[in-house]
Structures are given as structure tokens and as C-alpha cells.
Amino acid sequence: MxxxxxxxxxxxxxxxxxxxxxxxxxxxxxxxxxxxxxxxxxxxxxxxxxxxxxxxxxxxxxxxxxxxxxxxxxxxxxxxYPTLGSLVVKGFIASVIGGLGSLTGAVIGALLLGILETLLLAALGSGYSTIAVFAVMLVFLLIRPQGIAGSNVQEKA
Incomplete structure (x- = not known):
């Protein structure tokens, strides 16, 4: 329900x-x-x-x-409460998954992160789900560093 x-x-x-x-x-x-x-x-x-x-x-x-x-x-x-700022980290993870510089990617990344975190909370509990979310972010950084909808960005001097 x-x-x-x-x-x-x-x-x-x-x-x-x-x-x-x-x-x-x-x-x-x-x-x-x-x-x-x-x-x-x-x-x-x-x-x-x-x-x-x-x-x-x-x-x-x-x-x-x-x-x-x-x-x-x-x-x-x-x-x-003072540690509420940890939610900012979730926003960063969503932008990494979705792709920096892409509005569509940020929305997709946020939705995927929300669904993933909900499923992991149900399966693993609150202690391990955070670790698993960080692991997913690291996998994205290794396999597809530009994110789902991001593009390769040149470093500007």
C-alpha cells in the first residue's frame, strides 16, 4: 500500500x-x-x-x-538538526549518477537514487544502504564518469 x-x-x-x-x-x-x-x-x-x-x-x-x-x-x-547537511551528499551523488551539467540527467539520477535507496533500505537496513549507495556512485565514476546523461567536459584554463 x-x-x-x-x-x-x-x-x-x-x-x-x-x-x-x-x-x-x-x-x-x-x-x-x-x-x-x-x-x-x-x-x-x-x-x-x-x-x-x-x-x-x-x-x-x-x-x-x-x-x-x-x-x-x-x-x-x-x-x-546539525547533521541535516548530510542530505547534500545525496544531491551530489544524484548529480554524479545523472551527469554533471545536465538537468535531465540530474532528475534521472535523483529518481534512480531515491528508488535505489528505498530498495536498499528495505533489503539491507539503514547502516548498509548508505555504503551501497556510495559503492554505486564509485561504480558510476569508474565505468561512466560523465554520468547517465552527461557529456565529456573539457577542463578550462
Missing amino acids: LVVSTGDLMMFGISAVALIVLAYVIQKTRLGRALRAVSFDRDTAQLMGIDSTRIIQLAFVISGILAGIAGVFLGIKYTL
């Missing part, structure tokens, strides 16, 4: 809307085009007339807004 609380559904809905808005901004607006250009090659973007410093600042503002939304959800769902 599947039990989902109203609060969880509300958080899912708001997260889905935020994700759709983010995807729209990145793919369909001038700001998104500028963000992609600066992330690909900052110098060339500046030559094309893009104020890369301003775009980088806007990227930090957008990430701060999304982090604020996530923080509110954590405050609603969990009791706040």
Missing part, C-alpha cells in the same frame, strides 16, 4: 513547477542562451557582447533561490 501525505504532494508539485520553469528559462530565453554560452566559453561569450560577470551573478541568484526552496522543504519535512 502506498501512502503519500498531502505535504509531500505539495512539495512535489512545487518542485516540478520550479524544474519546468528552470528548464524553460535555460532552453527558451535570452538569459538561458547567455547562461549556456558563458558556461561553454566565457571569453567567446564576452566577445559576442554578453556581460559574463552579470550572467554568473544571475546564475548564483537562481541557484540561491532554488536552494532556498529546497531548504524550506527540508524544514517542513524534517526536524532541523
Whole structure:
């Protein structure tokens, strides 16, 4: 039997809307085009007339807004305690599995990590499931370091 609380559904809905808005901004607006250009090659973007410093600042503002939304959800769902920051590690693992630099990959990685962790919690218990999740991340780093939907990225000087 599947039990989902109203609060969880509300958080899912708001997260889905935020994700759709983010995807729209990145793919369909001038700001998104500028963000992609600066992330690909900052110098060339500046030559094309893009104020890369301003775009980088806007990227930090957008990430701060999304982090604020996530923080509110954590405050609603969990009791706040000092080690709550360990959930950030799960976000990192999801981005490694999905592929850094890919919004679609991040969503796929998060869903796979959630399903995997739920199955491992039921099978192994809470102590071993964390170890198994880290092992899966290491396997991904060894076999496919760019993640599921990521691409090979060059190191920029």
C-alpha cells in the first residue's frame, strides 16, 4: 500500500513547477542562451557582447533561490538538526549518477537514487544502504564518469 501525505504532494508539485520553469528559462530565453554560452566559453561569450560577470551573478541568484526552496522543504519535512547537511551528499551523488551539467540527467539520477535507496533500505537496513549507495556512485565514476546523461567536459584554463 502506498501512502503519500498531502505535504509531500505539495512539495512535489512545487518542485516540478520550479524544474519546468528552470528548464524553460535555460532552453527558451535570452538569459538561458547567455547562461549556456558563458558556461561553454566565457571569453567567446564576452566577445559576442554578453556581460559574463552579470550572467554568473544571475546564475548564483537562481541557484540561491532554488536552494532556498529546497531548504524550506527540508524544514517542513524534517526536524532541523546539525547533521541535516548530510542530505547534500545525496544531491551530489544524484548529480554524479545523472551527469554533471545536465538537468535531465540530474532528475534521472535523483529518481534512480531515491528508488535505489528505498530498495536498499528495505533489503539491507539503514547502516548498509548508505555504503551501497556510495559503492554505486564509485561504480558510476569508474565505468561512466560523465554520468547517465552527461557529456565529456573539457577542463578550462
